[in-house]
Amino acid sequence: MSYEYRSGLGWDSHRTASGRALILGGVTIPSEFGLDGHSDADILLHAITDALLGAAALGDIGMHFSDTDPRWKGAESMQFLLHAKSLLAEKGFELVHLDTTVILEKPKLKDFRTAIRENIAKHLGLSLELVSVKFKTAEKVGPVGEGRSAEAQAVVTVRRKVPEYAGV
Template sequence: MRTGIGIDVHPFAEGRKLVIGGVEIPSAKGLDGHSDADVLLHAVSDALLGAAALGDIGLHFPNTSQEFKDIDSMILLKHVKKLLDKEGFRIVNIDAMLLLEAPKIASYINEMRKNIARCLGLELNAVSVKATTNEKLGYIGREEGAAAHAVCLIQVKP
C-alpha cells in the first residue's frame, strides 16, 4: 500500500468559468490557470502521481505547453489513471478537501464525487470530497483564490 498527498491553489479571475471536480459552477469569477484550473482534480492528480512516485502534474502537463492550454482537467486525470495502470497500481480510495469562501458548493459535491469515481473506475464510496471556508482568513478568506488538498491510497495490483 502507498499513500499520496496533493495540494493545489489557483487565484480567482474575471472572465473565467469556475470548474471544480469537473462541474461547472455558476459564479461571477472562475479560477485562473493554464488549464481549466480545476483545483480539485489537480490535487487528486498530484496525490495519485505522488503515491506512485511518478512526479507531479507539472512534470506530466507543463504549463509552458500549448497542448495543455485550457484543457479539461478530467482529460489530465484520465491520463494519470493510465500511468498508474501502466505501472501496475490500483487506486483504493481518495479523500479530498476544498477550501474556498464562495460560492457555496455543497449542492455540487456529489456530482464531483461521481465525476472522479467514473473517471478513475472507482465505486462512489471510494471517493470523498468535502469543503470548508477559511473563516475569512488569508487569500481564501478574502475570496482571492481557492485551494484543494487530496490524499489517496493505492496498491500494487495482484
C-alpha cells in the same frame, strides 16, 4: 495474496478571476468568478492528479503537463487525471480510496457534492463510497478567506499485488 500499499498527497491553489468558469471535479459551478490558470484551472482534479502521481513516485502534474506548453492552454483537467490513472495502471497500481477537500470562501458548494463525487468516481472507475469530497472555508483568513484564491487537497491510497514469498 499480498499487497503493497502507498499513499499520495496532492495540493493545488489558483487565483480567482472574473470571466472564467469555476470548474471543480470536472463540474461547472455557477459563480461570478472562476479560477485563473493555463488549463481550465480545476484545482480539485489537479490535486488528485498530483496525489496519484505521488503515490507511484512519478513526479507532479507540472512534469507531465507544463503550464508553458501551448498544447495545454485551456485544456480540460480530466485528461490530466486520466493520464495519471493510466500511468498508475501501467505500474500495476489500483486506486483504493480518495479523500479530498476544497477550500473556497464562496460560492457554497454543498449542493454540488454529489455531482462532483459522481463525476470523479465515474472517470476513475470507482464506486461512489470510495470518493470523499469535502468543502471548507478559510474563515475569511488569508488569500482564500479574502476571496482572492482557492485551494484543494487530495489524499489517495493505492495498492498493487506483490508476489507471495515462496521460501527456500
